[in-house]
Amino acid sequence: MQSRTPATRPGRPRSAAAATAILAATREALVELGWSKLTLGDVAARAGVAKTTIYRRWPGKNELVVDAVAELFDELELPDRGSLAADIEGVVLQFAVILDRPEARSGLMAVVAESTRDEALRERIRESIVERQKRLVLQGRTRAQTRGELPPESDPDDAARTVDLIFDVVAGAVVHRTLVSGRPADEDWVRGFTQVLLLGLRGAAALPVAVDP
Template sequence: MSSAAPPPARRTGRPRSAEADRAILDATRAALVELGWGKLTLGDVATRAGVAKTTLYRRWAGKNELVVDAVAALFDEHLELPDRGSLRADIEGVVLQFASLLERPETRTALMAVVAESTRDDALRRRIRSAIVDRQKSLVLLGRARAQARGELPHEPDPASAARNADLIFDVIAGAVVHRTLVSAEPVDDEWARGFTALLVGGLTATYGRP
């Protein structure tokens, strides 16, 4: 979150305006909605935020970093996993929740763009991972733990294997929703979510069995 390179702690000089950060991130999201990634310019963001361009560059290294932070805030606010009582219901819930996030124009246009840039920029990839991806993945871990508590899935004694399986499930869920939404450009509605969940739960049950 927050700045790319937060000066570890300064003691002298005028402190950075906390409000500027907020205004910039808000302006970034607004500009993304209106203009999309390609037309987004930092000068315009600064103007919208009522802030000088210098202020913006003092806090973020560039467009990518700024947009990651701006979008990450949405993932913070809108991703949660209430216990819906069954593995199936939990998966459907998370699929629909993630899909609704991807239907927002600011995430649609920004997420793939920063992922594309991250293929050439390790620092950006780490930033995306910690700001966005890990937040999503924690839902998978939570969902699995609940399913195991309910007895819907077996406990996995080998931690390495457990991590691999969680990663796999995460890539399948997130990947399928992203691909459906952005590449196939079809809506993730209740029907699709039901079909996808049936397939996944079937696979999980068939593969790992019931305890």
């Protein structure tokens, strides 16, 4: 990851403890203050470091929040629930659990909003957050193929496009349900959503050209 660290640099190394303290303090401040009222001075005080230390490591508030939120997605793992339908429900529920945490709610959407005017920030988000989520979708597909519930890759391009579509639908629906509609993505909702998605995918796969039922 850190390709700009050739091997061992001379001089005092950066404190790893400071990094974890800063990121934890950032999440804490996100919960208590939200994104707009979060200041780097406050984060520094919480973490017990100097404000300048934060500026030496991160370009600004946006990048810091991205890294702080990204760590929340490290814990993500998809339990094997035995069937494609159950695994999709698992993916959706994992997203819902993450978005239930206040530090994710306030932080994630804010940096996404900022990324609309900052291409580098968008790329940072994609690398450190989106790709970690996407793993779950790919993981679920592989399992389904192993079980024989899905054909083992017909056209790679087409498959990639389908994965992208699924990902946008799943992540987008959960986010919209949770943050915009303001209602919990509970088990009932997840069940209904999964049913629609799964039937839609099966149907779409079954008709390459024929449309009428």
